[in-house]
Amino acid sequence: MTDPHVVGAGMIDFGELYEQSFDDLLESAYLSLIENVDKGVDPSDIDAAWYGTIDIANEGSSGSAVAHATGLFETPITRVENACATGSDAFRNAAQAVKAGDAEVALVIGAEKMTDSTEGLIASAALERLWRGRGVTMPAYFGMRATRHLEEYETTREQIAEISVKNHENGTKYPHAHQQFECSVEDVKESPTVSYPLNLYDCCPVTDGASAVLVTSEDRAREFTDDPIRVAGYGLASDTFQRGAPEALTNFPATRQASSQAYERAGLGPEDVDVAEVHDCFSITELITYEDLGFCEEGKGGQFVEEGRPHLDGDKPVNPSGGLLSKGHPIGATGVAQIAEIFEQLRGEAGAVQVDEPEVGLQHNIGIGRNATGAVSCVNVLERP
């Protein structure tokens, strides 16, 4: 067994990329990676690939789509789909294969063409399933946690809004972010209601994007860079509120389980994390995630943000990239992009959003599947070796 290492990352500017096809997104992310590996990579070195997409554009985008976009036709390419944890789970699969010694140089690529679909995720809310969340869209699913969190704890509407303010401010400093504007707590509170209690600025935008990273064995890492980043741990778990646990009404037990697995593998705890990219598909999601990852106590996520701790200059910076709220959430690309951002942070290459000399970085996604009745979380922990 060997420790997997990230040795390169590529990313395209996220946005409404009407001029680019789904295949174009993949090609651009792949080329961005190839061009960014410090000592270069020959495509023939790549011996396996994992591709994250939920194929929202409905193009039948299997592993062979990556072969078409990259030319890697003789290479095994596996498509991974795991709701909004798709990209992070694709990365986890690659890390596992490298750890096992079955792959030595693995490509992880995530992409989503969100704007070609006129229906997107909202149509799935209208499926003819009487008790499976008919009418429960993504903002509704997460909004229900906000309603209950506001009721059960001392959480305020302003604290929830502050997360959007923080992430939009970070996003203006991050070149790949889709929505480059700042907003105030009042702006968030006064933006149109999407699904009470969540408003427009509590929600991430609809965004096209793609990202890619290269994962290698420890032995081969220095062929590609003098500054590799070790994959210290990973975890994956599911949950549903239907199991009856009270904490599943306010929080995500799946995140708690996935992060426990990742911390245990890494031999690290939440106190060791210096920077995190977490799943802020909605403002409330990030607030809950502070608690579920153990950054603060249960019910104290609002206080955590009010004290400025997850801000760029705080002691536990969360989403320096602007998060999904600002950067956008091209589903299959999201987790891979977060890995790319943590890689940059740990190498001190994050430019205007660089945090102070981080040693340990955490990446997190929470996804909703099964017609809004199930949740799946993936957590990856990276570390300077």
Next chain:
Amino acid sequence: MSGPRYERTRRQDQHLIGFECQACGWVSFPEEKRTCKRCGDAPAEMTEVQLQERGEIQTFVVQQYLPDDIETPQPVAIVDLPQAGEGEPARAYGLLTETDLEEIDVGTEVVARFRELFSDGERPINSFKFSVPREEKA
């Protein structure tokens, strides 16, 4: 030829029937299951139980943006439906109907109303929505 998928749980949908795990007490609704989602017992001994028509809102949202065939604003909740006898409640999504938005909160008691949920093009598909009990309305 396959039938529409909502036919599979028609009896439970129309009669509020759940299935209780005899190992841990968890209640499945509406799917009749042979494994338990909470304790993982497999095969699980599941006993049919009758659910009450009165339940309690655990949390809710009010939807403003939905496909055209669904009315907005649309309040939707997670509702606990107690058993007619002893035991744990079932926890399920419920659409709210005939209820003012101001009447809804965490902990509000609601009653199941047999209503049309949607039409399959030829006939209405009926099941339960929930509303604040009429006698308690101001």
